[in-house]
Amino acid sequence: MSSTKTAPVENSVFQKVISHAKEYGFVFPSSEIYDGLAAVYDYGQNGVELKNNLKMCWWKSMTQLHDNIVGIDAAILMHPKTWVASGHVASFADPMLDNKDSKKRYRADQLLEKHTDELKANGQAEKAQQVLDEMNKLLTDNDLKGLLDLIIAEKIKCPLSGTANWTEIRQFNLMFSTQLGAMAEEASEIYLRPETAQGIFVNYLNVQKTGRMKLPFGIAQIGKAFRNEIVARQFIFRMREFEQMEMQFFIQPGTQKEWYEKWKTTRLKWHKALGLPAEKLQYHDHVKLAHYADAAVDIEFEFPFGFKEMEGIHSRTDFDLTEHEKLSKKKQQYYDNDINKNYVPYVIETSVGADRLFLAHLCNAYTEEQGVDADGNTKERIFLKLHPAVAPIKAAIFPLTKKDGLPEKAMKIFDDLKLDFKVTYEEKDSIGKRYTRQDLLGTPFCITVDHQTLEDDTVTVRYRDTVVQERLPISALRAKIEHETSMKRIFEQL
Numbered sequence: 001m002s003s004t005k006t007a008p009v010e011n012s013v014f015q016k017v018i019s020h021a022k023e024y025g026f027v028f029p030s031s032e033i034y035d036g037l038a039a040v041y042d043y044g045q046n047g048v049e050l051k052n053n054l055k056m057c058w059w060k061s062m063t064q065l066h067d068n069i070v071g072i073d074a075a076i077l078m079h080p081k082t083w084v085a086s087g088h089v090a091s092f093a094d095p096m097l098d099n100k101d102s103k104k105r106y107r108a109d110q111l112l113e114k115h116t117d118e119l120k121a122n123g124q125a126e127k128a129q130q131v132l133d134e135m136n137k138l139l140t141d142n143d144l145k146g147l148l149d150l151i152i153a154e155k156i157k158c159p160l161s162g163t164a165n166w167t168e169i170r171q172f173n174l175m176f177s178t179q180l181g182a183m184a185e186e187a188s189e190i191y192l193r194p195e196t197a198q199g200i201f202v203n204y205l206n207v208q209k210t211g212r213m214k215l216p217f218g219i220a221q222i223g224k225a226f227r228n229e230i231v232a233r234q235f236i237f238r239m240r241e242f243e244q245m246e247m248q249f250f251i252q253p254g255t256q257k258e259w260y261e262k263w264k265t266t267r268l269k270w271h272k273a274l275g276l277p278a279e280k281l282q283y284h285d286h287v288k289l290a291h292y293a294d295a296a297v298d299i300e301f302e303f304p305f306g307f308k309e310m311e312g313i314h315s316r317t318d319f320d321l322t323e324h325e326k327l328s329k330k331k332q333q334y335y336d337n338d339i340n341k342n343y344v345p346y347v348i349e350t351s352v353g354a355d356r357l358f359l360a361h362l363c364n365a366y367t368e369e370q371g372v373d374a375d376g377n378t379k380e381r382i383f384l385k386l387h388p389a390v391a392p393i394k395a396a397i398f399p400l401t402k403k404d405g406l407p408e409k410a411m412k413i414f415d416d417l418k419l420d421f422k423v424t425y426e427e428k429d430s431i432g433k434r435y436t437r438q439d440l441l442g443t444p445f446c447i448t449v450d451h452q453t454l455e456d457d458t459v460t461v462r463y464r465d466t467v468v469q470e471r472l473p474i475s476a477l478r479a480k481i482e483h484e485t486s487m488k489r490i491f492e493q494l
């Protein structure tokens, strides 16, 4: 067990986002009172709301906006043969090596990629590409000796010890295993699923038959996945327990190129509709394909530590279903009555990490702005510019003071709005401090009840992003909040 405190952070903006996440109840290190558990995190009271909103937005985009996509919720534990068929037992491994002086462990491909980034930064783009091409070839051939030779030839050193005193490279399987059954002699080894996709594959005929689904159709799922990441870094970017949102789209063989392109476009559009800026999103085609894919692309987001994978779109062919058919000896064919033929469908997969999506939104939302206060002094304002539809709290309701019946009036508004929205009531501290606190949580509206409210039933509504205030009748609040925070406005763009 190692402490999360030692995790290197890449730059100061990222450091600020991490501190913000902790300080304002978004993300805490797991079991922190015991100094944390490396690469495992807990979501706090505001983090869980943001994450649930992101998940709901994905879930509805898949299962509500498409009448040919349905959802399931499969178990984390599956029959161990599942992972033999999927290829994870044989080949879900990372090539690792240790530096003998610092005793630090590294992923060979990540050491080489970092080296090529440095070459590019020094104007040696051509050389960098040569090294990357060579690395990809060696990875494809599983030539571990060749990979080590390349690391040595490129004079790559351990950033901690500064030496090139490397062990040989070995493959480490990333699956966590545990025992099923209480008695040691009867127990069998099973795995915590490293991807949610297999729960979909093994249920595809159950869903197809019971739902009378016709190809093309999709099955969506949100759930936990586990990987014993050897090099776990960058806060919640690479975790050992994380959540995936995956959708397998079952299609006729031969149509995979067309559907792959369609889902590539659809998914990028989705990220933009949720407010991630186009310039911070890019595609990255895979050179080295996973064992199951005939084409694959990542949607990368520009995190403070660079463009990195947030979602993968994979053309998985009929690999998984065919392998399950072989090992289970149960037919996985679909009868297509349009063409009177039986066949094993091909599959296009979209797979986004809920935690990486959360991190992308948090990093994107974190805003520091110079402003001028009422006395003309320059002041820095920090706020989370989250899309209102995913913000943890939709509106905060404040009485201006704690007397003259203002709290009662404000509480009445709170009691009314809470039936439709996640809202909060606050009467402690000055109104300025209360605004600041809600800005830090990303709450899009603050509603203040003052003495005028008692006379004419109007309140001030203060907007997070512009700090502009306007006076609105209480009767207009529900429609206003509904319009600004509804997911409908996202869905209309898709």
Ligand code: GAP
Binding pocket: 194, 195, 196, 197, 227, 229, 236, 237, 238, 239, 240, 242, 243, 244, 246, 309, 310, 311, 312, 349, 351, 352, 353, 354, 355, 356
């Ligand atoms: N079923 C395909 C699959 O699992 P993947 O590219 O290994 O493909 C899909 O993972 C997504 O899951 C990634 O794009 C990423 O968002 C998320 N993910 C993978 N490993 C992760 C980890 N260790 N921590 C957090 N998210 C992870």
